[in-house]
Amino acid sequence: MDLIENAGIFIYPLALCSFIAVFIMIDRFIALRAGKVIPEKYLSAEPGSVSGTNDSVLGRIARFCESPMVDRDGVQAYARLEVSRLERGLFLLEVVIGAAPLLGLLGTVTGLTQVFSGFSTSTGLPDTSAFIQGIALALNTTIIGLAIAIPTLGVHAYLMRRVEALAAQISVWVEALLAQREAE
Numbered sequence: 001m002d003l004i005e006n007a008g009i010f011i012y013p014l015a016l017c018s019f020i021a022v023f024i025m026i027d028r029f030i031a032l033r034a035g036k037v038i039p040e041k042y043l044s045a046e047p048g049s050v051s052g053t054n055d056s057v058l059g060r061i062a063r064f065c066e067s068p069m070v071d072r073d074g075v076q077a078y079a080r081l082e083v084s085r086l087e088r089g090l091f092l093l094e095v096v097i098g099a100a101p102l103l104g105l106l107g108t109v110t111g112l113t114q115v116f117s118g119f120s121t122s123t124g125l126p127d128t129s130a131f132i133q134g135i136a137l138a139l140n141t142t143i144i145g146l147a148i149a150i151p152t153l154g155v156h157a158y159l160m161r162r163v164e165a166l167a168a169q170i171s172v173w174v175e176a177l178l179a180q181r182e183a184e
Contacts, residue, residue, distance in 0.1 A: 006136035010107040021096045021152045024089040057082045079174045083167045093156040104145020111138030
């Protein structure tokens with residue numbers, strides 16, 4: 001608990017960064033489940049034989065393709081739109097990855113400023129209370145900032161890789177769907 005108490009005012013923006021990161025991570029883990037993006041029935045059947053009946057990404061693309069007015073470019077553009085929806089919120093993780101360590105660094109500089117301003121000009125010795133508080137602020141904000149950024153960086157990398165893999169599968173499925181439509 002001392003870690004949080006000694007972080008000073010910087011705990012509030014750091015807590016906001018942490019909240020945003022956890023919220024986006026949970027949201028994306030739920031949204032990027034295989035059943036929500038590419039259900040098994042779409043992978044095991046011919047692309048044109050499955051109608052867009054469910055609310056998965058491939059279901060929405062299949063439903064979009066059912067219109068006779070849609071051309072190849074329209075389907076590919078819609079598929080890109082669906083892939084961009086998979087990336088929703090991931091930019092906020094990038095912001096947290098950058099902001100949390102910088103907030104920690106700002107706390108470090110503020111704490112060191114407190115330390116150096118606590119030196120007495122007459123004796124040249126620091127005020128022990130200001131010295132301890134300044135060092136605690138400096139170290140604790142750095143620790144909290146890095147403790148937020150490092151796991152967020154790992155999860156962000158995983159989620160980006162997951163989106164890339166899903167986008168590749170969607171692209172292959174859409175190409176097969178378009179080839180089948182053109183053959184008919």
